[in-house]
Amino acid sequence: MNPNDNNHKLWSFRRAGEVFDPTQVYGRNPTLFSLRFNHGGNFTSTPGRRYLNGRIDYFDMVDPDEFSVIEVMSMVRVLGYPSNEVFFYHFLIPNRDLDHGLRGLWNDSDVINFMQYVANNKVMDIFIEHGVSSLTTYGNPSSRLVLEDDEVTEDYEVFRAKHKATKKIEGDYVAQYGILRDYCEELIRANPGTTVTIDVETECNPSNETKQFRRIYICLGPLKAGFKMCGRQLLGLDGSFMKGPFPGQILSAVAIDANNGIYPVAYALVEAETCSAWTWFLECLGHDLDLSSNSNFTFISDRQKGIIPTCYTQCIS
Known part of the structure; x- marks a missing residue:
C-alpha cells in the first residue's frame, strides 16, 4: 500500500x-x-x-x-x-x-x-x-x-x-445490488412464468440520467401457477424490516394450501410500509393473479398502517 x-x-x-x-x-x-x-x-x-x-x-x-x-x-x-x-x-x-x-x-x-x-x-x-x-x-x-x-x-x-x-x-451489500438485474434474469430463466418488476426513481440531481433503485416485486412462476390451480381465495398480507446497512421492508402475500400449510405467493422489497408501497405491491399482485373487480378474496393483515386504506381503495377500483 x-x-x-x-x-x-x-x-x-x-x-x-x-x-x-x-x-x-x-x-x-x-x-x-x-x-x-x-x-x-x-x-x-x-x-x-x-x-x-x-x-x-x-x-x-x-x-x-x-x-x-x-x-x-x-x-x-x-x-x-x-x-x-x-x-x-x-x-x-x-x-x-x-x-x-x-x-x-x-x-x-x-x-x-x-x-x-x-x-x-x-x-x-x-x-x-x-x-x-x-x-x-x-x-x-x-x-x-x-x-x-x-x-x-x-x-x-x-x-x-x-x-x-x-x-x-x-457478502458486500453494494456489490449485491450491482448484480440485481442479473439475479432477476436468472430467476426468470430458471422459473418460467416468473414476474419480476423493478421500480426506480430519479436521483437528487435532476441533470443526472442515472436512476436509483426503489422497489422490486417478485412472483415465482411455479408458485403463481400452483395458486391459480388450487389455491383458496384467501391471502395474508404482512411486512417486515430488512437488516443491514440499507433500510427497507419486505412485503409478502401468502396463502393456505390444501394441507393448511403456508403457501408463499409473492413478495417485494420496498422503501417503507406505506400506502404508496402497498398500492404498488397489490397492483402487481392483482395483475399476476388475474384478479378483477368481480374477484372474491379475503385478506388477512395485522392492520398495519397503509394496508387497510390500500385494500379498500383497490377493492373499490
Whole structure:
C-alpha cells in the first residue's frame, strides 16, 4: 500500500475547495462517508475553544467496514507529515462545539463510538494535535500514536480482520445490488412464468440520467401457477424490516394450501410500509393473479398502517 497514492482503494483524497457533492455521491453509496481533517493547528483553552492556524483537507468514499485508527494514520501520511511525528487524534460529535463535543480516537472502542454518528452524518470532523495533547479526551492521556510502519498493534489487526471476515461471510451489500438485474434474469430463466418488476426513481440531481433503485416485486412462476390451480381465495398480507446497512421492508402475500400449510405467493422489497408501497405491491399482485373487480378474496393483515386504506381503495377500483 502506498499511502501517497490518491487513488487509494479504500478512500480518495481531496483538497479544500474542490467540488464534491455528498448528497449525490452518497445517494448511490449510502454506507460510505467523508472525513474533514483539521490539521497543522492547535487548540485554545476553554471556554470558547477554537482550533487555530490549522488547515482543512478531505478524505472521501471512506468504507465503514474498513475504517480504523490505522486508516487515519495512513491518511495523515498522505497529508505529508513525517513518519516519526507524534499525533493525537480527536473527532467531533456532530452539532456539538469544541468545548464539549471532542472525543479521542485511538483504539477500537473509540472507533465504535465514532461509527454510531456516521449513519446520519456523511461528513465527520477529525482534529489532529501535534506532539503534545492539551485535551483529556483520551482514555490514557499519556498514550501517543506515532506513524511507524512496524508499529501496528495487535488490536488494530484484529479489528480489521474481524470486519474483513464479516464482509466475506455476509457478502458486500453494494456489490449485491450491482448484480440485481442479473439475479432477476436468472430467476426468470430458471422459473418460467416468473414476474419480476423493478421500480426506480430519479436521483437528487435532476441533470443526472442515472436512476436509483426503489422497489422490486417478485412472483415465482411455479408458485403463481400452483395458486391459480388450487389455491383458496384467501391471502395474508404482512411486512417486515430488512437488516443491514440499507433500510427497507419486505412485503409478502401468502396463502393456505390444501394441507393448511403456508403457501408463499409473492413478495417485494420496498422503501417503507406505506400506502404508496402497498398500492404498488397489490397492483402487481392483482395483475399476476388475474384478479378483477368481480374477484372474491379475503385478506388477512395485522392492520398495519397503509394496508387497510390500500385494500379498500383497490377493492373499490
